[in-house]
Amino acid sequence: MALLPVDEALERILDGVKPLPEEAVRIAEADGRVLARALTAARTQPPFDASAMDGYAVRAADVETTPAELDVIGESAAGNRFHGKVGPGQAVRIFTGAPVPEGADTILIQENAQSLADGRIEALHPVEKGRHIRRAGLDFRLGQPMLEEGRLLGAATIGLAAAGGHPTLPVTQRPLVAVLATGDELVLPGEPCGPDQIVASNGFAIGALARAEGARILDLGIIPDDAGAITAAVLRARDAGAHVLVTLGGASVGARDLVRQALLDAGMSLDFWKIAMRPGKPLMFGRLDEMRVLGLPGNPVSSLVCAHLFLRPLVARLGQRAFTPDLRSAVLSAPLRANDERRDYVRASVAAGPDGLIATPFPVQDSSMLTTLAASNALIVREPGAAAAETGARCRVLLLG
Structure with missing residues (x-):
């Protein structure tokens, strides 16, 4: 037969x-798992206009020409916003990630500001409107698609899912x-x-x-x-x-x-x-x-x-993982004899050459020898009935990783 x-x-x-069916796992346990269905954002990020730099929240109209002196009326830090409003000739000390106060429309970075007496600063360089502000929703908005079904989860994707407000994730068993x-x-x-x-x-x-x-x-x-x-x-x-x-x-x-x-x-x-x-x-x-x-x-x-x-x-x-055999073309560095009626998988070492991959078959192919397989990074695929191949002939290789 x-x-x-x-x-x-x-x-x-x-x-x-x-x-397989989906299951819910805590996000801390989702590394290496596969999303069973698409994920959308459960919140907006950032949820407010935020400063991208340490410095001062100001009105661009007040720093169109410099030097310009401004009164510092308060401070806005991450997790503790300034609740007042920035008016003409005023500034609020602000730190990276903090909410931009009402009335301010640009950030004067601290390197371009000089402290003066009595809680005042001097702007040393002009700043255009909107500079160094991360607008609300810059990264993603509530309901926006974040990750597609079948995505293999790793550090960046888990971080994104967490930022999107997901304590658990639907993953394939x-x-x-x-x-x-x-x-x-x-x-x-x-x-x-x-x-x-x-x-x-x-x-x-x-x-x-x-x-x-x-x-x-x-x-x-x-x-x-x-x-x-x-x-x-x-x-x-x-x-x-x-x-x-x-x-x-x-x-x-x-x-x-x-x-x-x-x-x-x-x-x-x-x-x-x-x-x-x-x-x-x-x-x-x-x-x-x-x-x-x-x-x-x-x-x-x-x-x-x-x-x-x-x-x-x-x-x-x-497990809903993408799998595609890594088959490539290579050039033989040694001859191979003609094949019989079976497809042959010849253990080989594959390395980059000046014109592409070079495949070197191991001379002994006994199926008990793990040393040879451990030294192999590819298998040369020989179709049934393949003719003898000389050194320099092209071949097909399956990379093992």
């Missing part, structure tokens, strides 16, 4: 996926991704490792990748090669409300590859198994009630490459 093409596999995984590793050979980092065992790494890497797209992680731990134990772990993920279950390993065709059958026994509807890509051929996808199940290969590199291609866009769509 022909293997499923990568693009069709992604279409099936994303088919029918919609953003964060997807819950359950991660299940299986295998008698696996131990956690730091645990005693028997002569036939290896340290589990996939779960930590996959969790980090999913968190980077806004997910919460439910770590189901390492489950031994026991069909009943695997089925029980799968049902724990479902009962916990996981939106995505990621299984790691155990989905191939060996006698001890029990994950696929355990998932079927738990009620999963299998969509596909095995796709036309390298590394990552034994990828599995199905649905268990409302939970989507993504079965990743056990080899660390295969697992992470598949997670970049399939898990990241799935989590991003559930």
